[in-house]
Amino acid sequence: PGSENSTTTAYDLGIDAHTIVIAPALVRFGEDAHIEFRVTNCGLRTAYDYSVQVFDDMDRDSMIDPDELVADISGEAIVPSDSIIMFFVYEKPGLGVHMLGLSLDFANDRNPANNSAFKEFSVTNDIGELTLSPAVFSPNNDGYDDRLQIDFRLPEPGGLLTLYVFDMRGKIVHVLSKKEQWPHIAGTVYWNGEHSTSKAQTGMYIVYLEYSYHDKKIRAKETAVLAR
Ligand SMILES: [Ca+2]
Numbered sequence: 695p696g697s698e699n700s701t702t703t704a705y706d707l708g709i710d711a712h713t714i715v716i717a718p719a720l721v722r723f724g725e726d727a728h729i730e731f732r733v734t735n736c737g738l739r740t741a742y743d744y745s746v747q748v749f750d751d752m753d754r755d756s757m758i759d760p761d762e763l764v765a766d767i768s769g770e771a772i773v774p775s776d777s778i779i780m781f782f783v784y785e786k787p788g789l790g791v792h793m794l795g796l797s798l799d800f801a802n803d804r805n806p807a808n809n810s811a812f813k814e815f816s817v818t819n820d821i822g823e824l825t826l827s828p829a830v831f832s833p834n835n836d837g838y839d840d841r842l843q844i845d846f847r848l849p850e851p852g853g854l855l856t857l858y859v860f861d862m863r864g865k866i867v868h869v870l871s872k873k874e875q876w877p878h879i880a881g882t883v884y885w886n887g888e889h890s891t892s893k894a895q896t897g898m899y900i901v902y903l904e905y906s907y908h909d910k911k912i913r914a915k916e917t918a919v920l921a922r
């Protein structure tokens with residue numbers, strides 16, 4: 695104490711945008727965003743008495759305006775070369791694209807260059823999430839990429855889920871799943887490249903998701919290539 699001016703790098707906390715994790719990756723309107731990030735002690739002394747201000751930079755000027763502050767979190771002591779993970783819940787962010795900003799407030803900090811970080815995220819209303827992998831699958835029973843994995847995410851459980859596979863001419867090739875009262879908000883199904891009567895031919899296919907809940911409906915589609 696009292697000698698922190700002996701070296702210019704004595705106190706330096708930093709935040710890196712790469713450590714910001716927002717879950718879920720695509721936030722639905724009305725849902726909370728769970729956010730975590732890492733504060734690292736890049737200096738030579740243990741850091742105490744700092745805080746991180748979290749803001750939603752609506753005017754994108756990289757500054758915290760009074761109505762943009764989301765949270766002000768106090769941090770625990772961090773010894774040199776160590777880091778801590780900080781968490782908070784951004785409750786029900788509004789629709790649209792957000793620029794989340796983090797600003798480190800540490801009176802002793804000698805290096806302000808690493809004291810802020812930004813990450814963009816989106817809040818959507820009516821888009822179903824659908825992910826296909828691999829992009830090219832080969833159902834020839836050689837043990838490699840023999841089936842198409844279809845991952846999906848829904849706004850809430852209890853609705854009517856239907857997953858179709860169409861060919862590029864718009865003909866229904868296969869109905870993958872159709873269930874009353876789908877009990878989960880996420881799921882995975884597989885397509886082995888077959889339909890009721892024969893094997894689907896090489897080509898591009900469209901997987902189409904439709905989900906009805908209450909009086910609402912979401913849809914999503916993605917394409918994959920089948921190559922035998
Ligand atoms: Ca710093």
Ligand SMILES: [Ca+2]
Nearest residue numbers: 751755757759
């Ligand atoms: Ca601002």
Ligand SMILES: [Ca+2]
Nearest residue numbers: 832834838839
């Ligand atoms: Ca294969």
